[in-house]
Amino acid sequence: MTEASKRKQVLDKLRQERDELRLQMELGKAEFREEWAGLERKWERLEGRLSGAAGEAREASGEVGAAFGVLAEELGQAYRRIRAKLG
Numbered sequence: 001m002t003e004a005s006k007r008k009q010v011l012d013k014l015r016q017e018r019d020e021l022r023l024q025m026e027l028g029k030a031e032f033r034e035e036w037a038g039l040e041r042k043w044e045r046l047e048g049r050l051s052g053a054a055g056e057a058r059e060a061s062g063e064v065g066a067a068f069g070v071l072a073e074e075l076g077q078a079y080r081r082i083r084a085k086l087g
Contacts, residue, residue: 003065007050010072017079018043024086032082039078046071 001009018039025036049067 007065007068010068011046011050014043014046014072014075014079017076017083021079021082021086025082029086032085035078035082039075039082042071042075042078046075 022036025032046068049071
């Protein structure tokens with residue numbers, strides 16, 4: 001599996017979790033709205049980095065990959081934390 005396909009798989013999983021949580025957030029608890037807004041900003045940064053990575057030089061791809069990994073992990077942990085609080 002290539003790095004690009006691994007990143008796409010991670011992004012697809014995060015997108016699905018994000019969509020499910022967004023629906024729960026709309027139906028649910030106001031206490032999470034501020035945290036959710038911060039996560040949405042991170043999500044936009046993650047997507048922007050991925051779309052910009054395609055056009056970057058090969059040398060920079062390692063840096064983009066590392067940044068992607070950190071941001072994806074932050075989002076995943078935050079989504080799991082919110083899901084646990086909602087459940």
